[in-house]
Amino acid sequence: MDPSSAPMRPREPRRGRRTAVTxxxxxxxxxxxxxxxxxxxxxxxxxxxxxxxxxxxxxxxxxxxxNRMAGALASAKTRVIPVIVPSLSNVVFVEVIEGIQETIEAAGYQMLLGSTDYDLDREAALASTLLGWAPPGVLLAGLRHLPRTATLLKNADVPVVEFMEYGARCIDMNVGLSHVRAGAVMAAHLLDRGYRRVGFVGTRMRDDYRARQRYDGMRRHIAEAGGASDVLFEYPSGLGQAVGWHALTDVLAADPQVDALFFANDEMAVGAVLRAQRDGIAVPGRVAIAGFNGLPMSALVTPALTTIISPRKEIGRQAATMLLSRINGTPLAQRRIDVGFVLEPRSST
Amino acid sequence: MDPSSAPMRPREPRRGRRTAVTxxxxxxxxxxxxxxxxxxxxxxxxxxxxxxxxxxxxxxxxxxxxNRMAGALASAKTRVIPVIVPSLSNVVFVEVIEGIQETIEAAGYQMLLGSTDYDLDREAALASTLLGWAPPGVLLAGLRHLPRTATLLKNADVPVVEFMEYGARCIDMNVGLSHVRAGAVMAAHLLDRGYRRVGFVGTRMRDDYRARQRYDGMRRHIAEAGGASDVLFEYPSGLGQAVGWHALTDVLAADPQVDALFFANDEMAVGAVLRAQRDGIAVPGRVAIAGFNGLPMSALVTPALTTIISPRKEIGRQAATMLLSRINGTPLAQRRIDVGFVLEPRSST
DNA sequence: TCAGATTTTGGTTGCGCTACCAAAGTTCCC
DNA sequence: GGGAACTTTGGTAGCGCAACCAAAATCTGA
Known part of the structure; x- marks a missing residue:
């Protein structure tokens, strides 16, 4: 009765695990x-x-x-989408993530979140680990990665959306805005208002290269316009209001000619405004202050902060929507989307 | 040669998928x-x-x-830990998540993030889905859940840490602070400074029951102390600075007797301080303002905001550490940890 | 009424990996 | 030198589910 070549006795149900209902x-x-x-x-x-x-x-x-694992293994399909961002400390990424979350959850997907802390090696490692989940697609912040990260993702043959900045060279798809252009637009605004020595205040700008791009855009615009100059103030760490709070007086002491400051983000700029207020530094009388992102709080400080509004949640939504379309095989009108931005001139400049 | 009962011809390698290296x-x-x-x-x-x-x-x-799925299926072990929080819009949760993230990643685990938007039904659904990943443990915000959520988690027989508030009844383990006590401490502080009519300003307090607990603690303390009264102002939505910004004047108009306001969180309180500043309302002369959480920005506004500092990142770290201990079978000294809080009296009261 | 089309249900196999056991190779010491 | 103890490698089976194909049940229409 029994197969001729089966000397092996039937075993107990293998490991003593899994009491779960199957x-x-x-x-x-x-x-x-x-x-x-x-x-x-x-x-x-x-x-x-x-x-x-x-x-x-x-x-x-x-x-x-x-058991999702079994289902995924059998069908070679997972409903998990890895999302890789540099940091969660920065509200901006959180808002993008919210946009992603609401979109993919509505479609029945789950988010596997990884943060790289602005470290490209960690990014590569994360991408590799997360690909092990055989995801139907990947969402990745930024356009700059190590070559091996790009190779990994291309070889994996899954749709990839890179979000945050808009640029020409992407792995697969791209949603974002041009930070260089944003910097130029802010520079134009400041020159227009008559400021002649514009400082840019940022932190960790090798890592936060989008801030660097805004600076580059600003710098180039100022150079091309002529009649004004720019100066960069870079701090080693932090990104919150405390940096702006301290930077304001530092910068004015270091370079008294400065009559306008463009901060890498609204948090820092708000910190500076609060400091100016406490110390009685006239804004924009002594120095104009501008930020970037358009966080709600920028409108509440006195004077209200001039800023550039970035559609953060929209970036998340669009990135997720794009990815889902590709996952579902819907043809895409375009592989790259420039979500743009809006200059919001207020009383701080 | 072939088994007698196998008319089925050998097939091609099944589905046309998986070109991946195995x-x-x-x-x-x-x-x-x-x-x-x-x-x-x-x-x-x-x-x-x-x-x-x-x-x-x-x-x-x-x-x-x-392929993680195959590995997980074979070994009945995943290195994914679901983290369920009510919202990502609230910085507080993000900071807790950061604490969790850094701890579990260091131990080689990944985070599967779900947000419930303060909806207990969604929470139950999320818990169920996430358990499908056969996780080694679960991290869940809050102590209040639907009965079926608790049942689900208990039956799953995985370690669970509920974090944010500290309380007597938990599913398995608990890390947090007593919000009732925090409310009482703030009330004591305000009475101590001589305020006699204290308003509490919050939003969506059925959902955000931790804010309600702070109010309850405050209310009880005021009642027991005698000689002062409290009043609750509840707004239907929002949780940012804009709410505080609008609430301040509303509340003062509605109840001119109010001489101190305890806001549900720092964001709202900061919004109120900024409004007071813009409109020339004396703080604490006309009204004292206090917040909760100890966000960095609370120290930067003028006047600096009195607040209660909650160890948010620490909650995340402790919760994750506790869970990992249990996953690794290390015996735990205690199943519940009260991380406490610190009253930070500043010039706004 | 019965062949053919359609819907609904079931059997078999394998996804890619690891647990368990066994076998082969090494080292050690008396 | 030989057996015990240890280290290193390999074979087999099965984790829980869905794809694929086949069979059974039901519905058509002439």
């Missing part, structure tokens, strides 16, 4: 085959109403939770 | 058995140096990325 348990309890349970859950319309009801009731009764 | 590919290329490759990657010390080198080189050369 699909087969449900099937047995409901008196149907496992595959019918699978279908009742994943493609309800292909199962008759009676059975479907019976299966659902049994699922409920046993507290069955499908 | 462990067997690496094994073949390196001239070792698959299991050796597995060991070289997961338990390097059990493989001789020579083979290990050869395997690693082959992995590198072929660009092999292990």
């Amino acid at each position: 699909l087969s348990d449900v099937a047995a309890a409901a008196g149907v085959s496992p595959i019918t349970v699978s279908r009742a859950l994943n493609a309800p319309e292909t199962v008759s109403e009676g059975l479907r009801g019976r299966v659902n009731a049994t699922v409920e009764a046993l507290g069955y939770v499908p | 462990l067997s590919d690496v094994a073949a290329a390196a001239g070792v058995s698959p299991i050796t490759v597995s060991r070289a990657l997961n338990a390097p010390e059990t493989v001789s140096e020579g083979l290990r080198g050869r395997v690693n080189a082959t992995v590198e050369a072929l660009g092999y990325v292990p």
Whole structure:
């Protein structure tokens, strides 16, 4: 009766683990085959109403939770989308993530979040680990990566959306705005208002190269316009209001000619405004202050902060939407989207 | 030769998918058995140096990325930890998440993030879905859940840490602080400074029940102390500075007796301070303002904001550490940790 | 009424990996 | 020198599910 070449005795159910209810348990309890349970859950319309009801009731009764790993392995499909960002400390990324989250969750996907702390090696490592989840797509902040990260993602043959900045060379798809252009627009605004020595205040600008791009855009515009000059103030760390708070007096002491300051972001700029207020430094009388991002608080300080509003949540939504389209095989009108930005001139300049 | 009951012809390699390099590919290329490759990657010390080198080189050369799903399925172990929070819009949760992230990543785990938007039904659904990943543990914000969520988690038989508030009844483990006590401490401070009619300003306090707990603590303390009264101002939505900004004048108009305001959080309180500043309302002369959380910006406004500093990142770290201990089977000194808080009296009161 | 089309259900196999066991190779010490 | 103890490698099976194909049940229409 038994196969000729099977000297091996039947073993106990292998490891002593997994007390959890499985699909087969449900099937047995409901008196149907496992595959019918699978279908009742994943493609309800292909199962008759009676059975479907019976299966659902049994699922409920046993507290069955499908094992995603098994499903994913069998179908070679996961509903997890890795999202890689440089940092969570920066509100901006959080808002983008919210946009992503709401979009992909509505489509039944889950987010696997990784943060690189602005370290490209960590980014490569994260990308590699996360690809191990055989995701249907990847969302990645920024356009600058190590060559091996790009290779990895290209070889993985999954749709990839790089978000935050808009640029010509992307791995696959791209959603963002031009930071160089944003810098130029702010420079134009400041020159227009008559300021002649414009400082840019940033931190960790090798890592935060988008801030550097804004500076580059500003610098080039000022150089081309003539009649004004720029100066860069770079701090080694931090990105919050405390930096702006300290930078303001530092900078004015170091370079008294400065009559306008463009901060790398609104948080820093708000810090500077608060400091000016406390110390009685006239804004924009002594120095004009501008920020970037358009955080709600920029409108609440006195004087209200001139800033550039970036559509952060929209970036997240668009990136996710684009990715989902590609996952679903919908043809895309375009692989790159420039979401733009809006200069919001207020009383601080 | 063939088994008697197998009329089925051998098929093509099934689905046309998965061009990816597998462990067997690496094994073949390196001239070792698959299991050796597995060991070289997961338990390097059990493989001789020579083979290990050869395997690693082959992995590198072929660009092999292990399929986590298969590994997880085979070993019944995932290195993914679900983290469920009510919202990402609130900085507080983000900071807790950062603490969690840095701790679990250092231990080789990844975070699966879900946000409930303060909806307990969504929370239950999320918990169920996330349990499908057969995680080694779960991190969950708050102590209040639907009965079915608690049942689900208890039945899943995985360690669970509930974080944010500290309380007596938890599913498994708990890290947080007592919000009732925080409210009482702030009330004591305000009465101490001589204020006699204290308003509490919050939003969505059915959902944000931790804010409600702070109010309850405050209210009870004021009632017990005698000689002073409290009043609650609740707004339907929002949680940012804009709410505080608008609330300040609303509240003073609605109840001119109010001489102190305790806001549900620092963001709102800062909004109020900024408004007071713009409109020339004396703080604390006309009205004292206090916040909760101890965000950095609370120290930068003028007047500096009295607040209660909550150890947010620490909560994340402790919660993660606790969970990891249990995952690793390390016995725990205690199942509940009160991380406490610090009253920071500043010039706004 | 019955062949053919359609819907609904079930069997078998394998996704890629690791647990378990066994075998081969090494080292050690009396 | 030989056996015990240890280290290193390999074979086999199966984790829980869905794809694929086939079979059964039901519905058409002439």
